[in-house]
Amino acid sequence: MTQSHTRLAGVAAHLPETTLSTAELEDRLAERNPTLDLPRGLIHEHSGVRRRHIALPHEKPSDLAAHAARRVLEDNDLRAADLDLLIYAGVSSDAVEPATGHIVAAKIGACCPVFDVRNACNSVLNAIQVADALISAGRHRRVLVCCGELPTAGTPWTVASAEEYVTVAASYTVSDAGAALLLEAGSEPGVLAHRFSAYSAGWQAAVSAVDNLTTDPWAGRPTIGPLVVDSAGLVRGIENIDYAVFHKPLADLGLTWDDFAAVCVHQATLPTLWWFCDQVRIPQGKVVVTIAQHGNLVAATLLVQLARVVGSGRVRRGDLVALVGLASGASAGIVVVRW
Template identity: 90%
Template sequence: MTLHTRLAGVAAHLPETTLSTAELEDRLADRNPALDLPRGLIHDHSGVRRRHIAPPHEKPSDLAAHAARRVLEECDLQAADLDLLIYAGVSSDAVEPATGHIVAAKIGACCPVFDVRNACNSVLNAIQVADALISGGRHRRVLICCGELPTAGTPWTLSSAEEYVTVAASYTVSDAGTAVLLEAAAEPGVLAHRFSAYSAGWPAAVSAVDNLTSDPQADRPTIGPLTVDSAQLVRGFENIDYAVFHKPLADLGLTWDDFAAICVHQASLATLWWFCDQVRIPQGKVVVTIAQHGNLVASTLLVQLARVVGSGRVRRGDLVALVGLASGASAGIVVVRW
């Protein structure tokens, strides 16, 4: 019998505490009284009005574990029922071991684990890997989970107004945990996936390793501020062949209009609509999360999927496209029938 992969469930955990962009600007002004930091820059350039902030004691594995427990409960399963756990995120608890081990220990799983990491496309690549393992008969039930804690690296102290512009993308990010459960099935749920990269564009968006904290007393992980050359980043995406998005649809005999929802990674509202115009995605199909939830990093697409499934906009049998864009630069699409 031919094995296929279906998405059995999806869950998102968004921390209750939020910080508005106006509140963030107030905090920056208080901590940098000698600088004249322009008001409105963050919202004007990104569209972000609010972001989620995890409790001080929580780490990426905690956020991922919250979502993992929720999806298992909704699917009436136990952690012992898992064949494999893949942790897919930019944030991690430690350089070693794989954060997947930490999540597995927290939820009580005893299956094999590993991490997949490719900036904001980490979850999409994990789905690609899980589909290959399930359809190849290696595993029957795979949990992909992600915990993003980018606000831990917020640069609150600045040397100049120029630095503020350079690291402005660091003020758009948001904390979140997500999980998706994939299972072997007789009928296909994951219909197609395709990826592309323009790796010469990697310097456009960087959070450098040498900016990581070396303080052994730090009680939560931190990452260096994200520095972004917006023009260079856009050029990187322009160098990616957009056939990566169109060919899978053509092979399946589909158009964008056939989808109940199209989940697209969102680093800024302006970039989102620019990209949709480039690849002809109808704006009415897009699940917009950037304004009220910020840039959710690799958790973005699963937060959007959980949102449309939970609201009833997407029902069993409906088509959904997961469209990824990530620094590097990389792009990809996963087409699923929910």
Template identity: 60%
Template sequence: MNEPCSRLAGVAVHLPETTMTTAELEDAVEARSPGVRIPRGVLERASGVRRRHIAAPHELPSDLAVAASREVLDDAGVRPAELDLIIYAGVLGDTVEPATAHVVAAGLGAACPVFDVRNACNGFANAIDIADALIARGGHRRVLITCGELLSAGIPWRIRSTEEFFAAGPHYTFSDAGAALLMEAGPAAGDGPAGGVLATRFSAESAAWALAALPVTGLSSDPDGAPLGIGRFDYDSLRFAAAFNDLDLEVLHKPLVEAGLRWDDFAAVCVHQAALPYLRAFCDRAGIPHDRTVVTIAEHGNVATASLPLQLAEAVRGGRVRRGDLVALVGLGSGIGAGIVIARW
């Protein structure tokens, strides 16, 4: 008997209604930063971000995840009680302990096992890999993967100089979103519409971990030390970009070769998006045709782990990806790491 295949049963995204253009953000930062003049237009030209989403003040990452999860479950006609596992894969969560997946499960009214997977912006792709393996083993029929990114909490609204504004540039691309993907057991993967996850592959160059880090502060046994907290996102943009430029892309190409596929065979190639110029440069280096990508960063900003499911959801909703089509999810994340999920929708 063939092992079951993890079918991608549905995808959904929750985007907060409140949005802020980059021009409006520049005005807001300048208004809160006495004596600082913000050059207009530079941020949008450098990042490609025109607009980002801002969650309501009372919303937490789990709220965004629950909203997206309810949508994907409703669309699939699946009740929370029918889930076998929930994996929360966001960069940010409500808590360090317990797993934010517990908060999501409580919000949905689910009573299944849960856990978190956290690996920067690669977390969602890693969670797909894990869910695929668990379903193939035969112990799970329905796995919900979800995330909620409240990145606007990291936007520096008050700065002391124009230089500080430029140094914090990546923070101003941050946006809020929730996303969810439902995976179900199905027939063994094949050439027909029943096919699911066909291949996954990941790599890491962990010597570069400190180039983009959000530290936990106060980790010391000193009784007079600082209390536990979350520090500021520390980002060395030039060295970080250089590390990715040196990344061996065999991790992407080898699964394609092994499957006898080319980038042109895919209806959509979803690539993690932190800045539009880098997306284009990366695709050129990887040989990914620009017309296969799904550009979301311009209107939705950098939504971290929600980036890949957001792109897939937009491609499905717009009719670009239909049942039976091939899709690729290309993950890129701090650490640094890269990976690919090849699937038939």
């Protein structure tokens, strides 16, 4: 098979219409923990999150991914039968087995090979890396990368103490979403570079346990344990990652951050976002900010941001975009694309 380039054909996002403000969330927590004096304003103060999206009670991660997948196919006048490969790249999954990619494919009517790629909030970036390798090698011509995130299923509505509330506070910042990216073989490169790094010794800084995973994944919404985060430990993990992972691809391409129409950066909290941008010298005006009004969208974050800037016209065909990933583990990465 001949070598080809990978172009970005389309992107779509699905954000559930139902939302929950941080004030409303705090009201609900107060009602369910009447004996505790839980501090008001803590969530917004430390995360910047004002609102998050909540999927419908019957929806699963595959449903959210399927919504976005159908939209990107429709936007490109394609059918699911036109896909050569489907890669599911969400942190959330419908079941331990089979791969959630099978469930998404069945729901949209695809008959192509599928598999899952999972690396916390960098799952989508790693899936783009894999898709680019397969397309460039001539193995596939049209690949759909999709994810469906349902992290609100793990929201701990009752806590034993104010101390526990602080420990699981990250669980109150997350948001449900679906996203999809269509990649195709092309004569001109769309995926220009990708580079990744990890500091795996810091994996314990952010953990969502599977101890509470339901034994019947089809009975109601899937459940997971709360996200327990050691904020200081997570920051140390990010600091231990060599920031050359972000700078070298740009240098190799002869680019600076100013050359990009938009820089999409994973966002767990607003303060951490601006701290990180300062560390790697990303101009704030280039960043697509979603954390305040949409919460932490987990692995869907970067594609939701890309869909927003493409949909608004901020990014047009031929423009450069950087997708910058940060994830628990800890891992970091960048994918440089020309839209």
